[in-house]
Amino acid sequence: MPRWAIFLPLVGLVAATVVIxxxxxxxxxxxxxxxxxxxxxxxxxxxxxxxxxxxTDCTARLATADALWLVVRCAPEGRAAVVYYIDRFGAVAHVEGRG
Structure with a gap:
């Protein structure tokens, strides 16, 4: 086996790390x-x-949990509040208060 072939797994690992x-x-x-x-x-x-x-029923604040970024609370008059927990990438991580 050629000597350079020994380094192929290392090259593959480095390439995967770069892509990720x-x-x-x-x-x-x-x-x-x-x-x-x-x-x-x-x-x-x-x-x-x-x-x-x-x-305009919605307000937001910064989240206190490490994995979250924002907490958006929508509370119209006469209805229960719906709370959206937003992760650091802007996606909804959890919704609370929805039937």
Whole structure:
């Protein structure tokens, strides 16, 4: 076996590490800002709740948990609040208060 063939597993490992690192870096770089995420979640809430729901029913704050970024709480008058927990990539991690 040629001597260079001994290093092929190491080259494969380095290449896989580079691909994973670039993928994770791309996700972090494309992360939306707070305003975009809050607006998207508020519009999602209006679509899901239907009649009587408005985007202005929603407020947001920074999350206290390490794995989360934002907590968006939508609470119209006369209805139970719906709370969306948003992860660091801007995706909904959990919804609380929906039947």
């Amino acid at each position: 690192g670039l993928s994770m870096g791309r996700k972090a770089a494309l992360r939306s800002d707070e305003t975009e995420v809050i607006t998207r979640i508020a519009l999602q809430y209006v679509e899901e709740e239907g009649e009587g729901a408005e985007a």
